[in-house]
Amino acid sequence: MSSRSPGGDKDLDLSKAIELVVLSVKERAAQCRLLGSDRIITLRTSRLWDIVPGEIITVKPRKQWRYGGHPYLSGEVQSTRLDVEALDLAPLGLEDVGMWDPREHYWGEEGEPIEEWAKPIIAHGARPGFEMEQVLPGADLYDPCNDPIIQSNDLKNAGERAEAVKILMKLCRADLRCLDAHAHLGHLVFDHSPRDAIRHYEVGLRIGELSLGNDFAGVLLWGDIDNRPFLRCMHGFGLCLWRLGRFDEAEIVFDRMLWMNPSDNQGVRFLIDDVKAKTAWEDRENE
Secondary structure, eight states: OOOOBOOOSOOOOTTSOEEEEEEEEOSSOEEEEETTBOOEEEEEOSOGGGOOTTOEEEEEEEEEEEETTEEEEEEEEEEEEOOGGGGTOOOOOEEEEEEEOGGGSOOSSTTOOOOGGGHHHHHHOOEEEEEEOOOOTTOOTTOTTOOHHHHHHHHHHTTOHHHHHHHHHHHHHHOTTOHHHHHHHHHHHHTTOHHHHHHHHHHHHHHHHTTTOTTOOOBOOTTSGGGHHHHHHHHHHHHHHHHTTOHHHHHHHHHHHHHHOTTOTTOGGGTHHHHHTTOOHHHHHTO
16 A cells, blocks of 8 residues: 555645655656655756656755646756655565476586586575566557557667657656666666666666565576566666676676576676676777
């Protein structure tokens, strides 16, 4: 049950800072929710480039008004923070898909040595496998062509980046638990701005972790396709940590990915030794 208050429609107190949950960002405004309530408000501010869906922003308000029946607020963004527990989101469901047994897993051709990273995973033995609920607002299960993520990717590949972002922001606005929207927002800025990309990836990662708890030791295989948005967020987060020189943190993320998805469809096993050796991203790219 949600702990949010209805929020009402009374005027905000402009004499003190206001905390807002960012739902989506456009060129000139951000749609937000008043923290702790269901009240939606559109924010106009000069720092929109520094706002990420799923984060909480503290705003020093200047003015409030209504237009077309919708409330607006202008002000200065004083700080941003990530606190997914404060967002009051329902954790994504985890479906039990049976035990994963390393003895039945393919580790290479017969006679090939087992790689070092795999040995502790094999020695640990069987573990329960799960598939994480995937939230994808607007998708049609009976029409795979009507997939907003695919539509966004097609637009990006066609050079229509702004339109691609618009679709992903709409997904976040509909439900912040759409992990694939966060992952693909990260993908859009990964090449030129890892400092921005990591924030998108981390929002998706932390929202997914609400379902896992602190002691999760199960398996989330890539082959169970609804796990992929979470694994994409984790992968992007780890890559950004590496690019930013945060080697120890990146190693922890990559090691965790190998334990969660021993099939390693994302190729972490080819990267983790360079991360452990603290090889700079740029140096590896130039090899």
